[in-house]
Amino acid sequence: MSYMFHFHDLMGGLHVPIDDGIDKLNRKYTSVVFLFLALPIFTKQYIGEPIECFTPTYFTDAQARYVNSYCWTTSTYYMVTADDEEEMVNPPVQPPYPRIIPEELDYSGLDMFSVQKDKLRRVHVSYYQWSPLILMLQGVCFHLPFIMWNACAHNAGVKLRQLLKRASDIAAIPPGCQQRESLLTEFVEQFNTLVNGSAGWCTDPSCRLPLMGCRYSPGPSRFLCLLYIFVKFLYVLNVGLQFMLLNAFMEKDYYWHGFEIFNHLIEDGSWWVSPRFPLQTLCQVRAAMQGGLRTYVCRCVLPINVFNEKIFSIVWFYLAIILQLNAVSLIFWVWKSFPYSRLAFIRLCLSRSRVIRMSDVARASKKISASYLGWDGAFVLRLVEHNQGSAMATVIVGKLWEFYASQLKAYDEGGGDM
Template sequence: MSVAAIIGGWATWAKLRGNDDDDWCDRLNHVYTVVLVIIFALFTGGGQYIGEPIQCWCPATFTGTYVAYTKSYCWIKNTYYTPMHESIPLDEKERERREITYYQWVPIILLFMAFLFKVPNMFWRMLSGYSGINLNKIVDMTGSTQIGDPDKRDTTVKHIAMYLDRWLEHNREYHWNILVRMRQKASRLCFLCNKREGTFLTGLYLLTKVLYVANVISQFFILNAFMGGFYSMWGFEAIDSLAREYEMKESLRFPRVTLCDFEIRQLQNIQPWTVQCVLPINLFNEKIFLFLWFWYIIVATSTCGNFIFWIWRTFFRMNRSRYIRKYLKISEKLHGDADRKLCQKFADTHLRDDGIFVLRLVGKNSSDILLTDLVSQMWEIYRDKPMIRKALSNESDHRDTYA
């Protein structure tokens, strides 16, 4: 098998996209941003290692080997920037203060940033399996039923509903003692405390959301330290420059023309040289990091807003029954006050946080039509349980007696 065939088999969009066990905002972080940053890393790395990353204006006495040595040395050693209208500082410490230290490491820092965007998704995939359910398999199965034979579709939806019902029953608490009561109280404060309280997946997902938020915010601090302290407000500076119709002839942040100091030993004599160099790669670095600044603002705003939205619909219990009631009304499964009360119990005591969470993920990765059918099937299974049938029968007899 050829190398091209191997690469083609792995480098597919499905492999890069990963599982569908999260929402669009998560994929904005760990798929689209990662792919974008990796493309920029390959582009800047190609410019450094394939093309000519630096060109230096050497004295006429320099031969070809001298010129090659000068370019290699000045690329490895940091150059420094002094505007043309200013004189070159004589103090060596001042020259060191003006050094540009980032351009050699741009591909590496971009790959590191891409890895950080992938870490929360890796965390989610490693730990979500401990819930006892294969979320990716559930989402794939529901997605594959949207187009196909109607009979086979209904059978698959029913099997998924039965599987989810068994999973919910398996994770129920069957004992009642002081230790269980303590864990129940702790689970109200920390979702990860007790899987049998039906909060493990929800809490783990919210913690993953926190990692996404922390990562995208920390990217600004990382790049700010990497660029020398100007990056966090750089986008606002660019907007202000455009608003004032002010175009800089030479970028102070990503200078293209810099200076390089080096010494040449000739026998016992050491001769210092200062040459002027051009960094063509900085022309692209400036545009790349400016684009990434605005892109990170969009990702950070979306991620923070999405996290707040998940917090709101998770911590307010009324959102559970409201969410289930919506789909049961569409399928016309609610009849009278008894069904509405049972729907509240179905959402709060049977599905609980984790069941609602799984249904939300299915809905976000399939369609409302399929989710309506799945909720209806789970509702029918719940109503057919012996304890629920007995409770409904007693309530019906009670109404008939008073009637």
């Protein structure tokens, strides 16, 4: 049971988010989706029969099992002609383009050992053994940016999760309760630690990032905001790299896989049989026969590719959608970090809070935004608004203005300049 709670905390928790919904889609739901996609392939590999090879009738059961095991572990292949190879190497400019389907080639009467004479080329299919591990690794990669964000935000001088947990507790209490006011006071005190610069840079040795030295920076900090934008960029980079690696692993233009499916559905009205996932292949095996070794070329069927084709088609569409969502989310948060956007957000919250006159909102919002909140303060308030609603952000901004105004008044009465 304790392990389950630890796993729950590792996945980011359910009640105290420290990011937005797009991040939660990446680091939690996408990781679970890829794990579930890997389950059917794992089941087929270790419980069912992932490959079935046709062997000569005089082979014993032990020899047939050996052929199946050998062909599964060493990979199989299919043949393409020289013209087909030229099309695969130099495809038409406009995708999707025709593909060579192994089942359409007639192997009957063909001497498989004279591939040069017949101008044939072997195309090896060697990915299917690794497909479940690839899916699991993809799911883990979607969680890596959040691990960095959670670790550095936790050790940045103020516990961001505790701060947002406090905001969540305040939102759950109806207005007018004494407990709500006490929690608001505690939140403002913790928030003041953040914006005063003690949370400006990561102070934990385990959280040292390239180009981000660990040092103290007085005044309003921007470390958390810039780090979060960097993590957003990592989410985009993660999806782009996964597309590139899948394309290299499939040894074909996997970039266009989804477009090819759409093209065949529109033109033919049927699901496209992709050559990336052939169902019939060939396997060359050397086996003992009558006291000597003899080479056999066996036809093999890969039932597991029925799963691979559908699952990696789902993966293509999923990655294409989440890449766009991550890119839009990155642009959105970059726009939110601009000074004008931060000022407009604080001005809106101050006007809604009604803690000052409307005529003073513009001047007060400029003062508190530039001199007190800064990048990180506005960023945390944005997170509060995203997870707890604009009403909660408005209440907190009103309390922060009252705290800032009291500190400003005390400082002026002490003879200092603010």
